Amino acid sequence: MENSVIFDINAERLPVVSMTDIARVKPPYIHFRRQYHEYIFYYILEGEMYLREGEEEYHLVENDCILLDPTRKHVGYRTSVCNFLYVHFSQDIRELSVGGKGCMSEGDYTDTEGKEQDGAWTGRQDKDIRIPKYYHMDEMLKTLRCREIARNMTQLFRGHEPYDQIQAECLFQELLLIEAADYANSMHRKTVPVHGKVREVIPQLITYLNTSYQEEISGEMLAEKYHYHFDYLNRQFTKWTDKTIFHYLNTVRVERARQLLMTGFYSMEEIAAQTGFRDVYYFSRVFKKYTGITPGQVREE
Numbered sequence: 001m002e003n004s005v006i007f008d009i010n011a012e013r014l015p016v017v018s019m020t021d022i023a024r025v026k027p028p029y030i031h032f033r034r035q036y037h038e039y040i041f042y043y044i045l046e047g048e049m050y051l052r053e054g055e056e057e058y059h060l061v062e063n064d065c066i067l068l069d070p071t072r073k074h075v076g077y078r079t080s081v082c083n084f085l086y087v088h089f090s091q092d093i094r095e096l097s098v099g100g101k102g103c104m105s106e107g108d109y110t111d112t113e114g115k116e117q118d119g120a121w122t123g124r125q126d127k128d129i130r131i132p133k134y135y136h137m138d139e140m141l142k143t144l145r146c147r148e149i150a151r152n153m154t155q156l157f158r159g160h161e162p163y164d165q166i167q168a169e170c171l172f173q174e175l176l177l178i179e180a181a182d183y184a185n186s187m188h189r190k191t192v193p194v195h196g197k198v199r200e201v202i203p204q205l206i207t208y209l210n211t212s213y214q215e216e217i218s219g220e221m222l223a224e225k226y227h228y229h230f231d232y233l234n235r236q237f238t239k240w241t242d243k244t245i246f247h248y249l250n251t252v253r254v255e256r257a258r259q260l261l262m263t264g265f266y267s268m269e270e271i272a273a274q275t276g277f278r279d280v281y282y283f284s285r286v287f288k289k290y291t292g293i294t295p296g297q298v299r300e301e
Contacts, residue, residue, distance in 0.1 A: 004056075005133040007067055009176065010092035012127045014169045019088040020157050022150060031076030039093065040068040043085040043150060043175070050078035058134055063143050065135045065179055069095065085150040087172055096130070129180035140210035141255045142178055148259075149175045194236050201226050202240045205233070209245070213252045214276045219245075253277065254290045261298045268295060 018038060022045065031051060042049070042065065049060040053074040058066060060082075068074050137143055149171045156168040194202065205226060209217070219230035222245065226233060237245050257275045260266050268280045277283035287295050 004097065006096045006130050007069075007133065008094040008096055009129050009131065009180075010127070011129045011173070011177070013092060014166070015087075015089040015091040015172055015176070017087055017089045017157065017165070017169050017172055020086065020168065020172070021154050022083060022085050024083045026081045027079035030079050031074065033073055033075040035070065035073040036068075036088065037070050038088050038090045039070060041085075041087040041089065041172075041176075042066050042068070043146060045083045045085060045147060045150065047082035047084075048080050049082045049084060050076055050080055052077045060134075061136075063137050063146075065131075065137065067131065067133055069093075085154070087153075089169075089172065129177060131176060131180050131183055135179055135183055137179065137182055138207065138210070139182070140213075140252055142182055144255060144259055146175055146178060149178075189240060192239055194239055198228060198233070198236050201228065201233070202237055205237065205245070206241070206248075209249050210252055213249060213256060214274055216278075217249060217276070249276075250286055250290060254287055257283065257287060257295065258291070258298060261295055264299065271295070 031049075042051075042060070044060050044062050044064045046062055048062075049058075051058045051060060051066070051074055053068055054072040057077060060066060137146065153168045153171040153175075156164045156171070205222070208225075219234075222233065223230040234245050237243075237248070241248055243251065253275045257271050257277075260271045260274065266274070268283070272278075272280050272283035275283070277286065284295055291298075
């Protein structure tokens with residue numbers, strides 16, 4: 001799905017959330033035609049959703065986000081099984097068109113709203129963020145955090161303690177920031193000087209690291225799998241992500257381990273095995289290096 005609309009959001013103000021929850025639907029339910037006076041954000045947690053807004057049709061799958069605006073009616077056009085976060089909110093938002101004569105392009109966004117400093121991407125320098133109408137996030141670290149936000153935000157919104165509502169709105173702001181940063185980075189990657197077939201390989205490698213982190217992964221194995229010398233592949237990967245392959249892999253493993261630690265259901269040995277670490281000692285050493293605290297401290301918290 002091509003994005004024809006980008007939303008410019010004032011990040012200096014918290015969104016005012018009027019309604020949020022996690023919905024679970026199945027046939028014969030289908031979205032009825034409606035048009036609200038406020039914005040609606042959907043994040044698909046599981047399953048799929050078929051939605052039409054105006055003349056555009058969207059087939060949404062797991063980890064897709066969509067922002068529906070109050071100027072257009074939307075309706076479901078097919079039944080499905082779907083679990084999704086919905087957020088009704090108001091905020092200072094400006095709609096920008098992408099493409100066409102006199103309109104911004106995605107390349108313009110990358111060129112004009114961010115800059116390079118000592119080789120590092122700094123992103124936008126003002127207090128506005130931009131997110132597309134439709135976006136898919138596939139990096140595990142970010143999707144895990146978004147799911148955690150969805151659970152905590154909806155619980156806080158239903159709470160009765162002082163400032164629960166504000167905390168929920170802060171979490172929603174964080175979710176929007178995660179999406180905006182991921183989108184900005186995806187636009188930047190289109191300008192990264194990685195050329196040839198390896199440009200197609202790196203996104204495949206990122207997906208592999210996010211889904212196969214529990215396996216034993218070596219430089220030799222990756223070189224054989226992707227048909228490039230490991231040193232060359234690592235250099236191109238670093239240009240793309242600002243991390244070496246194994247730094248990125250350890251970040252994924254540590255974040256997944258943190259999630260498992262917080263459940264309280266697994267032993268250290270089980271967590272180490274499930275996240276690709278060869279033993280508990282090595283797991284603890286890497287975890288502390290990347291987080292500043294030990295696995296045991298996370299469990300105690």
